[in-house]
Amino acid sequence: xxxxxxxxxxxxxxxxxxxxxxxxxxxxxxxxxxxxxxxxxxxxxxxxxxxxxxxxxxxxxxxxxxxxxxxxxxxxxxxxxxxxxxxxxxxxxxxxxxxxxxxxxxxxxxxxxxxxxxxxxxxxxxxxxxxxxxxxxxxxxxxxxxxxxxxxxxxxxxxxxxxxxxxxxxxxxxxxxxxxxxxxxxxxxxxxxxxxxxxxxxxxxxxxxxxxxxxxxxxxxxxxxxxxxxxxxxxxxxxxxxxxxxxxxxxxxxxxxxxxxxxxxxxxxxxxxxxxxxxxxxxxxxxxxxxxxxxxxxxxxxxxxxxxxxxxxxxxxxxxxxxxxxxxxxxxxxxxxxxxxxxxxxxxxxxxxxxxxxxxxxxxxxxxxxxxxxxxxxxxxxxxxxxxxxxxxxxxxxxxxxxxxxxxxxxxx
Amino acid sequence: xxxxxxxxxxxxxxxxxxxxxxxxxxxxxxxxxxxxxxxxxxxxxxxxxxxxxxxxxxxxxxxxxxxxxxxxxxxxxxxxxxxxxxxxxxxxxxxxxxxxxxxxxxxxxxxxxxxxxxxxxxxxxxxxxxxxxxxxxxxxxxxxxxxxxxxxxxxxxxxxxxxxxxxxxxxxxxxxxxxxxxxxxxxxxxxxxxxxxxxxxxxxxxxxxxxxxxxxxxxxxxxxxxxxxxxxxxxxxxxxxxxxxxxxxxxxxxxxxxxxxxxxxxxxxxxxxxxxxxxxxxxxxxxxxxxxxxxxxxxxxxxxxxxxxxxxxxxxxxxxxxxxxxxxxxxxxxxxxxxxxxxxxxxxxxxxxxxxxxxxxxxxxxxxxxxxxxxxxxxxxxxxxxxxxxxxxxxxxxxxxxxxxxxxxxxxx
Numbered sequence: 159x160x161x162x163x164x165x166x167x168x169x170x171x172x173x174x175x176x177x178x179x180x181x182x183x184x185x186x187x188x189x190x191x192x193x194x195x196x197x198x199x200x201x202x203x204x205x206x207x208x209x210x211x212x213x214x215x216x217x218x219x220x221x222x223x224x225x226x227x228x229x230x231x232x233x234x235x236x237x238x239x240x241x242x243x244x245x246x247x248x249x250x251x252x253x254x255x256x257x258x259x260x261x262x263x264x265x266x267x268x269x270x271x272x273x274x275x276x277x278x279x280x281x282x283x284x285x286x287x288x289x290x291x292x293x294x295x296x297x298x299x300x301x302x303x304x305x306x307x308x309x310x311x312x313x314x315x316x317x318x319x320x321x322x323x324x325x326x327x328x329x330x331x332x333x334x335x336x337x338x339x340x341x342x343x344x345x346x347x348x349x350x351x352x353x354x355x356x357x358x359x360x361x362x363x364x365x366x367x368x369x370x371x372x373x374x375x376x377x378x379x380x381x382x383x384x385x386x387x388x389x390x391x392x393x394x395x396x397x398x399x400x401x402x403x404x405x406x407x408x409x410x411x412x413x414x415x416x417x418x419x420x421x422x423x424x425x426x427x428x429x430x431x432x433x434x435x436x437x438x439x440x441x442x443x444x445x446x447x448x449x450x451x452x453x454x455x456x457x458x459x460x461x462x463x464x465x466x467x468x469x470x471x472x473x474x475x476x477x478x479x480x481x482x483x484x485x486x487x488x489x490x491x492x493x494x495x496x497x498x499x500x501x502x503x504x505x506x507x508x509x510x511x512x513x514x515x516x517x518x519x520x521x522x523x524x525x526x527x528x529x530x531x532x533x534x535x536x537x538x539x540x541x542x543x544x545x546x547x548x549x550x551x552x553x554x555x556x557x558x559x560x561x562x563x564x565x566x567x568x569x570x571x
Numbered sequence: 572x573x574x575x576x577x578x579x580x581x582x583x584x585x586x587x588x589x590x591x592x593x594x595x596x597x598x599x600x601x602x603x604x605x606x607x608x609x610x611x612x613x614x615x616x617x618x619x620x621x622x623x624x625x626x627x628x629x630x631x632x633x634x635x636x637x638x639x640x641x642x643x644x645x646x647x648x649x650x651x652x653x654x655x656x657x658x659x660x661x662x663x664x665x666x667x668x669x670x671x672x673x674x675x676x677x678x679x680x681x682x683x684x685x686x687x688x689x690x691x692x693x694x695x696x697x698x699x700x701x702x703x704x705x706x707x708x709x710x711x712x713x714x715x716x717x718x719x720x721x722x723x724x725x726x727x728x729x730x731x732x733x734x735x736x737x738x739x740x741x742x743x744x745x746x747x748x749x750x751x752x753x754x755x756x757x758x759x760x761x762x763x764x765x766x767x768x769x770x771x772x773x774x775x776x777x778x779x780x781x782x783x784x785x786x787x788x789x790x791x792x793x794x795x796x797x798x799x800x801x802x803x804x805x806x807x808x809x810x811x812x813x814x815x816x817x818x819x820x821x822x823x824x825x826x827x828x829x830x831x832x833x834x835x836x837x838x839x840x841x842x843x844x845x846x847x848x849x850x851x852x853x854x855x856x857x858x859x860x861x862x863x864x865x866x867x868x869x870x871x872x873x874x875x876x877x878x879x880x881x882x883x884x885x886x887x888x889x890x891x892x893x894x895x896x897x898x899x900x901x902x903x904x905x906x907x908x909x910x911x912x913x914x915x916x917x918x919x920x921x922x923x924x925x926x927x928x929x930x931x932x933x934x935x936x937x938x939x940x941x942x943x944x945x946x947x948x949x950x951x952x953x954x955x956x957x958x959x960x961x962x963x964x965x966x967x968x969x970x971x972x973x974x975x976x977x978x979x980x981x982x983x984x
Contacts, residue, residue: 171607173598174781176591180612185586194584195619199593199610206608213626338585349642349682356684359644369643370582371723379587434875440861441854444875448853451929451962459881461874462847462857468872468915472885502881516864524676544677547702549864551725 159330161187162196162218164210166226166235167309171201179224179314186318190326191333191383192220202232211242215302222322225309227292229271236295239304240279243297250278253293260291285321289313294321303329334383337390341378341401343408344417344562348376354405358397365394374558375417378409410565417561418446424568425456432564433502434460435473435494437485438512438528442557458502463494473497473509484523486511488540491529495540499533506534506567510560512543514552528556532567539567572743574600575609575631577623579639579648580722584614592637592727596720599731603739604746605633615645624655628715635735638722640705642684649708652717653692656710663691666706673704698734702726707734716742747796750803754791754814755828756821757975761789767818771810778807787971788830823978830974831859837981838869845977846915847873848886848907850898851925851941855970871915876907886910886922897936899924901953904942908953912946919947919980923973925956927965941969945980952980 163180170177177199184194196218200210214221226235240247253276261268275292278284285294290313295306305322307314343351348371352359355378359367365382380397382390402409411420425432434444444460447453461472466485469475475493483489491509499507512528519525524544531540541563545555576593583590590612597607609631613623627634639648653660666689674681688705691697698707703726708719718735720727756764761784765772768791772780778795793810795803815822824833838845847857857873860866874885879898882888888906896902904922912920925941932938937957944953954976958968 165610170594171597171610172601173594173596173607176589176594178589181583181586181589183586184584188585194586195614195616196623197578197584197612201608203608209630210609217622338587347679347682349685350680352643352684353682356644368581368645370587371641379582381585436854439858440866440870441849441857441873441875442861444854445852445858445966448855448875448877448927449963449966453853454877457853457875457877459875459877459885460854461885462854462861462870462872464861464867464870464872472872472874472914501885514861514864546673546677547725548729550862551702553858553862 159192159220159333160218161192161194161220161222162198162214163194164214164221164223165197165199166202166207166223167199168201168232170199179309179311182311182315183222183224183318186323187222188336190323191335192326202226202234204234204238207234207238208242211239215242218302220303220305222305222307224307224314227275227294227306227308229269229274229291233274236277236279236306239297239306243279243299245280245282245297247277247279249273250276250284250293253278253284256286256293257291283325285317285325287313287317288320289316296325332385334385335387335390336381336383337387337394338379338381339391339394339398340413341380341398341409342411342415342417343376343378343405344374344410344558346376346405346408351376351378351405351408355401358400365390365397367397374555410562416449417558417565419450421561421565421568422447422450422453422456424565426452428568428571430506430568430571431456431458431504432506432508433458433498433504434560435463435469435498435507435509436460437463437469437494437510438514439510439553439556439560440464440514442553443508443510443560446557446561458504461498461501469494473501486513486523486527486529488529488531488542491531492533492538492540495531495533495538506532506564508532508560508564510556512552512556514549514556516549526552528552528559530556530560530563532563534567534571536567536571539563572605572633572746573631574605574607574633574635575611575627576607577627577634577636578610578612579615579620579636580612581614581645583612592722592724595724595728596635596637596731599736600635602749602751603736604748605739615639615647617647617651620647620651621655624652628655632715634715634717636717636719637727640688640707640719640721642687642704646687649690649692649719652710652719656692656712658693658695658710660690660692662686663689663697663706666691666697669699669706670704696738698730698738700726700730701733702729709738747798748800748803749794749796750800750807751792751794752804752807752811753826754793754811754822755824755830756789756791756818757787757823757830757971759789759818759821764789764791764818764821768814771813778803778810780810787968823975829859829862830971830978832863834974834978834981835860835863835866835869837978839865841981841984843919843981843984844869844871844917845919845921846871846911846917847973848882848911848920848922849873849875850877850882850907850923851927852923852966852969852973853877855966856921856923856973859970859974871917874911874914882907886914899926899936899940899942901942901944901955904944905946905951905953908944908946908951919945919977921945921973921977923969925965925969927962927969929962939965941965941972943969943973943976945976947980947984949980949984952976
């Protein structure tokens with residue numbers, strides 16, 4: 159069953175709102191086993207909306223729409239599809255009553271235009287709206303099914319779960335399931351990663367394999383199609399094992415496990431504490447670590463040491479080292495790591511110094527040069543990175559790298 | 572000029588990511604006077620992508636695409652349009668060199684598949700990518716213009732501003748302008764703000780007035796339509812003055828001026844330095860401050876003082892105060908502010924302590940209780956907040972509030 163999602167609304171064409179409805183519907187429909195192959199957006203214009211629906215009726219079995227069911231003159235979605243199918247509209251008594259009740263219960267005066275929402279195409283199914291006034295509408299023809307849902311996300315989502323899911327199940331039966339698992343990697347570029355598993359990608363079938371770059375991480379998405387979740391998981395397991403054998407050291411987590419969550423879990427598991435001396439990341443690593451509930455168990459504290467004075471005063475970096483090697487150097491990163499560790503009395507200390515740009519660079523020290531050092535019982539390690547991009551990107555990549563080095567440091571303990 | 576935005580990528584059809592690129596492009600193209608009338612999304616499938624492009628070529632003058640320019644086998648956007656237009660692809664030497672340099676500069680091994688990104692359709696214009704490896708591509712025919720942009724938002728946005736805007740101006744001239752100005756407010760809720768200017772909203776014409784809630788801020792967007800930017804700005808000026816007379820103290824900046832930028836500018840202007848002792852915000856305030864280039868001029872340093880031990884060791888909070896009032900208290904926030912100020916030798920010290928949740932609450936100290944104190948020559952001030960929402964929301968709201976209190980503190984100096 160091929161699905162097209164059609165969003166209507168001039169505010170989408172103007173870029174005034176981001177279309178989150180389509181992502182919600184696409185995700186849920188895929189999970190239910192439907193193939194969402196097209197997504198379209200069109201404004202509240204009768205001619206162009208007719209064009210878009212005619213195209214959709216040809217290439218999709220099911221069309222799910224959002225928006226344009228409201229009370230105003232601009233809300234024309236159901237009039238347009240009724241027109242295409244040659245159906246009239248009538249005042250649907252139960253919907254009229256529901257709209258009356260909605261206003262009465264809120265003690266708001268109902269205006270006449272609200273009754274436009276109770277106008278229903280002949281022969282349509284009506285889906286009740288528990289969170290608002292516009293009912294949903296299902297139009298069936300010999301070839302197509304059109305499902306009209308309201309635009310406000312919470313009304314749309316509630317109606318989808320309460321009415322559309324049971325409707326689809328009853329009308330089309332189970333479509334099997336599509337189950338996805340994401341392997342999150344860091345430390346290997348997209349193209350290098352692809353090269354490691356290019357043979358698997360080329361002969362992929364079920365599950366499918368997709369690579370996605372996500373703010374410094376590369377995600378490998380495995381998607382299996384089967385008659386049950388368990389069966390789909392089994393399909394994925396086979397490919398996952400092969401991938402892990404090849405590039406397991408770069409995979410830090412799955413699905414929605416953020417790097418800071420994984421690192422936090424490892425620290426907790428080994429009863430280790432950590433502290434940071436951050437220069438170019440300016441507190442970003444500590445902020446990400448503390449995004450995780452319970453992080454106070456392993457983060458002792460951190461210092462944002464922007465100036466040389468603070469590097470020496472708070473984390474005891476020797477003035478001579480600063481003078482000899484400069485603030486952005488391997489030696490200072492290591493002194494910051496050692497200094498943080500002893501100052502905060504943590505098991506591991508991490509020092510980060512670099513040039514986030516756009517200013518501060520010199521010929522031998524370009525924007526994006528970042529040193530990350532780790533100090534602990536296993537000794538001192540220091541890594542040099544050369545990141546590109548604007549300031550925020552360099553900060554974010556540096557934070558990712560620091561968290562990943564910490565992960566690898568703990569792994570070897 | 573009619574524009575269609577085409578997004579490619581299976582991850583969009585699966586609903587794994589929300590399509591924010593389309594909103595960005597739609598907004599900018601509308602501002603430049605282009606009519607975005609259609610938006611389409613299709614997966615990385617040759618047949619269906621060809622269908623979608625053929626439809627777009629018929630109904631739009633300009634097609635702007637995002638995604639599918641990467642190095643992998645799934646990246647086929649430019650091959651598909653080159654195929655439709657009957658053009659071959661060749662290895663574009665400058666792009667090849669740029670990709671080589673990109674990897675050399677980062678000291679990463681470049682793999683063979685990266686050169687796919689340097690393959691350019693015959694007769695195409697090439698748009699350089701300053702933030703990544705995939706160049707943009709412009710294909711011109713007698714009737715249409717196709718502009719291919721990369722998928723990662725920061726690469727796409729940078730390329731749009733640096734190359735596409737001048738290209739459109741040069742090729743098509745001015746389209747008349749839609750000019751928007753955003754007044755950014757903080758400290759007043761959306762409905763209270765609306766009440767202050769409801770009469771203006773009700774009788775709006777040109778410019779239009781829209782209120783938008785944006786992560787703790789309320790934005791007032793004024794949009795004027797005119798034949799020149801100057802004319803549109805004049806229209807906006809009139810309404811802006813009335814709004815500023817009524818709620819000026821809540822407006823901290825305009826357009827893309829983030830709170831941290833405005834505060835940084837104020838600190839710089841008054842030659843003041845600042846330091847933070849962050850508990851519940853975990854480094855987020857410092858990270859935001861350091862997002863601004865040149866922030867080293869006014870941020871001396873910060874400490875993330877999660878534990879009581881660090882609160883007393885690094886910013887000298889008296890153990891007795893911690894014991895008597897508890898770590899989340901007005902008294903401790905004030906001691907942290909004073910301690911940070913003297914420890915870091917800054918003009919202003921700021922202490923933030925609170926309960927970000929979900930754990931750590933007690934009956935009299937609920938999740939979301941946050942104290943923010945400021946210490947400086949003007950004396951000590953402390954504010955109590957009660958935020959709601961999940962951990963990340965409470966952190967973010969606390970950071971907003973801290974920056975806004977700092978703004979107000981500087982204003983009175």
